[in-house]
Amino acid sequence: MKNAVGAVDTVLLLGGRSEIGLAIVRRLVEGGARKVLLLVRGGEPDPESVHRLESAGASLVEGLEFDVSRPDTHEAVVTAAVERLGDLDVVIDAVGVLGSTAAYEKDPALAADSAVANFAGHVGIGLAVAARLREQGHGTFVVLSSVAGVRVRRANYVYGAAKAGLDGFAQGLGDALSGSGATVMVVRPGFVRTQMTAGMPDAPFPTGPEEVAQAVVTGLAQGRETVWAPAKLATVFGILRLLPRAVWRRMPG
Numbered sequence: 001m002k003n004a005v006g007a008v009d010t011v012l013l014l015g016g017r018s019e020i021g022l023a024i025v026r027r028l029v030e031g032g033a034r035k036v037l038l039l040v041r042g043g044e045p046d047p048e049s050v051h052r053l054e055s056a057g058a059s060l061v062e063g064l065e066f067d068v069s070r071p072d073t074h075e076a077v078v079t080a081a082v083e084r085l086g087d088l089d090v091v092i093d094a095v096g097v098l099g100s101t102a103a104y105e106k107d108p109a110l111a112a113d114s115a116v117a118n119f120a121g122h123v124g125i126g127l128a129v130a131a132r133l134r135e136q137g138h139g140t141f142v143v144l145s146s147v148a149g150v151r152v153r154r155a156n157y158v159y160g161a162a163k164a165g166l167d168g169f170a171q172g173l174g175d176a177l178s179g180s181g182a183t184v185m186v187v188r189p190g191f192v193r194t195q196m197t198a199g200m201p202d203a204p205f206p207t208g209p210e211e212v213a214q215a216v217v218t219g220l221a222q223g224r225e226t227v228w229a230p231a232k233l234a235t236v237f238g239i240l241r242l243l244p245r246a247v248w249r250r251m252p253g
Contacts, residue, residue, distance in 0.1 A: 014125060022052075024142070028217065041065070140182070146189060149188075192208060
């Protein structure tokens with residue numbers, strides 16, 4: 001449910017160890033959210049992350065087992081989350097892996113596993129979350145996509161293709177929820193400096209988890225369906241989409 005001033009009260013984070021996801025949650029807690037549930041593989045969130053959220057004002061922070069590659073468990077996971085939180089005001093889908101194209105080309109099974117972690121596994125949990133939001137008549141499902149899925153590059157085509165699928169699914173899910181009171185926000189960050197990208201050279205217009213979190217919180221306040229982080233990437237990719245394929249495939253990694 002909403003709190004007394006109409007702000008977010010409950011937050012569910014899928015991928016409770018994600019730096020970007022946790023940064024978004026902290027911003028929401030600082031804005032008044034009080035009930036937070038972290039879903040992590042293994043069921044045990046990072047103690048330091050829990051401490052930071054509690055210090056920011058969260059009155060309830062728990063862990064719950066969640067494996068994106070186990071769609072047979074996803075409905076039960078959402079049911080368990082609702083039992084702990086009540087209505088879901090904001091659900092953040094921050095699950096994903098980056099990996100290496102070179103490694104994926106040498107190990108197709110590893111590539112397939114990454115496609116499940118970045119796309120296929122999100123279908124089950126996304127539909128389960130959407131069913132709950134439709135039933136309660138409100139709530140926003142925040143899906144962390146990527147500019148890598150806007151137009152897939154040869155340098156990271158396995159990752160990019162999965163993100164393209166996730167982005168399309170999230171948009172379609174948002175359309176399916178139209179008129180229900182529930183919404184989907186698609187977030188398209190560019191290169192984000194995190195532990196996952198440590199050691200990689202910066203891509204143009206790099207950003208950090210806190211900047212992405214602020215863009216998401218602002219987007220939620222404005223009722224946005226799509227958020228780019230940073231915002232200038234919307235214009236950049238509007239142009240890049242028009243490049244001939246022969247030119248695009250020569251783009252640097």
